[in-house]
Amino acid sequence: MAQIEEANIETYKHLVSERALSGETMLLNMGPQHPSTHGVLRLLLELDGETIITCIPDIGYLHTGVEKNMEAKTYQKAEVMSDRLDYMNPIGNNLSYVMAVEKLVDLDVPPRAQALRVILTELQRLNSHLVWIGTASLDLAAQSMFLYSFREREDILDIFELVSGQRMMTTYFRPGGVWRDVPVEFEQAVRAFVHMLYKRVDEYEGLLTKNPLFIDRMAGIGKLSLADALSYGVTGPILRASGSDWDLRKKRPYMGYEQYDFSVPTHNAGDCYARFLVRVQEMREALKIIEQALNKLPLGPVHSNNRKFVPPPRAEIGVSMEALIHHFKLWTEGFPAPKASIYSAVESPRGELGVYLEGDGGPKPYRVHWRTPSFENLGALPLMTKGFLVADLIAIIGSLDIVLGDIDR
């Protein structure tokens, strides 16, 4: 059994100030089971009264060795591991992984599958932002927000269940397309949800945006300058709240994002309140994208016709020997990928979610590395919290929107 390590000052001597060594300042352990750390995050704080001098994040409690595990699975089977990284964004993780595989083996995706991917990824972004707006305001004692946002999230999970049979770990996207076409109820369900959420986002803003208590807790707290944000590798809404308009959907369009009309909300303040405003605005933009993608949703196949990578339809197996061979080869051996490496990134609700994928000519990835946005975003936490109060730390962690499964992998 692993021993629980005590907060030994010797281990952290090079990280804390000299005053901690003499006992003038206090070392306080926060987590890993603290409700406001959004998972199993442990923070070691050096405090002068209530002011934070140093904050030392301690991660790895949720480390599951996803990268090592994926090396032992074929490209198709490794995909299910990607759902389990960032459990608030499983569909986005699927997208990141299948896009990496498609880039490595040079596989096409038909337009209908691309549009479906966009709709579902944007729904997932809304899901993630809804959970964030609920939990982050719960941390600041705005309890009713949590109930409202989880009520809406339920509808999104119902849509996921409708298309894939699963509410969270969907594995709906597959290399070369999606698992199967959406049922006829899909369009109506999404339209009803989008129509409803437009009004609900206004309601959330009515509850929070001009609320003086909320502004007091958020404005001016956890400032991050643009130069620091880039140096710390911070991406996503946090970077955009610091004044950059870096959004991969806009700058390097993938899955046909270039055909949708949406704006990238930015803010210059770089504090918690700016991150809140950016994310709320992003929810509206996501709704706009979903509406447009639904209106334009092309008809046609939902997976690539390249039988070396995509299994043939069931009906064909009974009549075509070649289809049977392809099916058999794909499900026993998998498909080979060239001996080369690629890096492919998408814009997840938290920032740049990248996959470094290397093949060795065989059916299993030689190396998979996940560049997860929460990891880098949390890395900037010590900088953001310096000089703020413990109560502000709660607001800052909330505004970072970290997911520990994303950090520890």
Place this chain on the structure above:
Amino acid sequence: MDHKLELIVQSMQAEFGARVEEFRGETHIFVEAPRIVEALTALRDTHDFKLLSAMTAVDYWPQESPRFHVVYQLTSVTKNASIQARVAVGGEQPELPTASGVFASANWREREVFDMFGIRFAGHPDPRRILMPTDYEGHPLRKDHPLGYEEPQFTFNFDEIRLAKPSPKE
């Protein structure tokens, strides 16, 4: 390769003698291990690659020597360009100079590479493990580190496995 990246690659080749590879529109430049920090600084300051998007390592044991490649994936937000710097490192005690002075995010990324591959970074301000427990032995993402698994418990080996399992009563 587009024009702006071509100029950058040419200047890196002239300055660092970097070998260049291309695949699916991505550009990889290979830099010598002692000059990696210099190369990263040049990329950041001269060529405006301010964002270290990802940093990781790959283990090519046993087929290649030196066995590791450390990968720096850099992004320029202003130029909307990407470039990958790679450096080969090997030996009994693989070591590289730290890039945490160039990119703040390299601090955690290098801790992760050390944790997973056992590559040390000279001059790193906080050289602890980051994901694995502090008393863990070995570096799990090395190719000579076993994946490890638990044997499934079926009827025929039920008792055998039950005896080997730690019991809560003990």
